[in-house]
Amino acid sequence: MHRKLLFALLISINVVFSQNTIGTTSISEGVYDGYTLFTSHTETYLINNCGEVINQWTSSFPPGNAVYLLENGDILRAGRTSSSDITFGGQGGVIEIYNWEGNLTWQYFYDTPMMRQHHDIYPMPNGNVLILAVTRMTNAEAIQAGRNPAELSETDLYNEQIIEVTPVGANSATIVWEWNVKDHLVQDFDNSKDNFGDVGLSPEKLNINFLNGGSGASNWLHFNSIQFNPVLDQIIISSRNLSEIYIIDHSTSTAEAATNSGGTYNKGGDFLYRWGNPQSYNQGTEADRQLYGQHYPYVIENGILDAGKIIVFNNGNGRNPMFSEVFIINPETDSPGVYTYQSNTAFGPVAPDYIYSNSASPTDFFSGILSSAQRLPNGNTLICEGINGRMFEITPNESIVWEYINPVNSNNGTVSSQETEPSTFANTIFRSLKYKPEYAAFIDKDLTPSDPIELNPDLSACYSLSISDFEQFDISFYPNPTKGSIAIDSNKTIDKIEAYNTLGRKIIESNTKAIDLSNQSNGIYFLRIYSGSNNVSKKVIKH
CATH class of the missing domain: 2.130.10 (Methylamine Dehydrogenase; Chain H)
Known part of the structure; x- marks a missing residue:
């Protein structure tokens, strides 16, 4: 994805969320x-x-x-x-x-x-x-x-x-x-x-x-x-x-x-x-x-x-x-x-x-x-x-x-x-x-x-953050941007990975250390990665 287009997309996501x-x-x-x-x-x-x-x-x-x-x-x-x-x-x-x-x-x-x-x-x-x-x-x-x-x-x-x-x-x-x-x-x-x-x-x-x-x-x-x-x-x-x-x-x-x-x-x-x-x-x-x-x-x-x-x-x-x-x-x-x-x-x-x-x-x-x-x-x-x-x-x-x-x-x-x-x-x-x-x-x-609770929710900015404050992951994932599959490398056991689109809707789930976005449209997604009672969210780009 072109750098200027990516920047514009990121700005648009923040604008959408700011209107909540x-x-x-x-x-x-x-x-x-x-x-x-x-x-x-x-x-x-x-x-x-x-x-x-x-x-x-x-x-x-x-x-x-x-x-x-x-x-x-x-x-x-x-x-x-x-x-x-x-x-x-x-x-x-x-x-x-x-x-x-x-x-x-x-x-x-x-x-x-x-x-x-x-x-x-x-x-x-x-x-x-x-x-x-x-x-x-x-x-x-x-x-x-x-x-x-x-x-x-x-x-x-x-x-x-x-x-x-x-x-x-x-x-x-x-x-x-x-x-x-x-x-x-x-x-x-x-x-x-x-x-x-x-x-x-x-x-x-x-x-x-x-x-x-x-x-x-x-x-x-x-x-x-x-x-x-x-x-x-x-x-x-x-x-x-x-x-x-x-x-x-x-x-x-x-x-x-x-x-x-x-x-x-x-x-x-x-x-x-x-x-x-x-x-x-x-x-x-x-x-x-x-x-x-x-x-x-x-x-x-x-x-x-x-x-x-x-x-x-x-x-x-x-x-x-x-x-x-x-x-x-x-x-x-x-x-x-x-x-x-x-x-x-x-x-x-x-x-x-x-x-x-x-x-x-x-x-x-x-x-x-x-x-x-x-x-x-x-x-x-x-x-x-x-x-x-x-x-x-x-x-x-x-x-x-x-x-x-x-x-x-x-x-x-x-x-x-x-x-x-x-x-x-x-x-x-x-x-x-x-x-x-x-x-x-x-x-x-x-x-x-x-x-x-609200109808037609927009959670895009929420999933761009780590939402685990009490214990952080030592985590990396690659490649990012990706054309499809993303591998997760972490110091903790990975129990589950969920992928969400920019509207906050879950579109795919995996119980391994990898998740495949091949069948998804190009764009920005958010991965929520679970380990025990902890979880973290990371932004990825598919192009």
């Missing part, structure tokens, strides 16, 4: 080679970096909202029931487990006129499940808890609750632990009530009359995340409406969790730590506020960059101008799990250790609701810009090495074709999580990729 509007819209060397899990409408997808589906699960319920891949290959998923008793953004009501093959093995409803699961759940190491829920408090109960009656705009008030359940059979559970925020309130409005006190000297309690500019509606707190830290046996909570995160002790009994004593840290169910909006406990002003409607704070796992620190997606909702960020904060501690605090001050740190934003154009990176950020084993960060259905991965130097746009209409499940503008349909994602290839869930599972 949904699915994997960009990919570069340095992307972490894992599998990404997310839910849209009634479907849960596990995809590779090319956007190809590794597995898919179907529920009868839209998200409610979190989903996790368990170590045995099952998924734990929250679903949204049709209940109209307790309604607000993020409502759920049912928790389900599906096995790898897609069969429903457990379904538990936490949905009555008096209580409802919402937003988050969490799979505990012992097989139990943490569930985030609201329960109703009557206005009379709220007033007894010290709420100013003038700040009650609806007929009830929501208490935020966390329960831990042990799954039983196919549709039951036993509650083994419980925590309620209503047991940890303080107020300085009504001195006739038992919880009357000095809010500024009670940072371990929640001021029932701090509304952060809100209206006093039933859903005054809007907790949107619960994450468990197994190292410290602590739970980290996010309150979107108050723009704060809290840490509580999980080692307590249920009885202790309703008090201010007991447990490993001897504070019962009181807050061990809080951060983001110190005016909530009279230790600052709006100028000291740092969080704005945040989502998904969690403690970064051991062995990963910034382990032990908290990463959180700071949505930026409610400030002017509105833009989103990713924070990493490092709480000061006196000993593991015991947070440094000086009386009559705000919890530290004064500022995050790290902030990611779109420095060139801050308002271009904005999701007022939903969203997440996850630190990956190679130091990259996976960011989910939930309102726009966008997931992207950045390196430590903040280069974007992967971008994916959800092609599924989150309202009705309709799947769009490549080159559809994502702004023309709703494609929101609550959260996305990326799992390493060595994760236990993948042992003895068929991870053969199938077609991407």
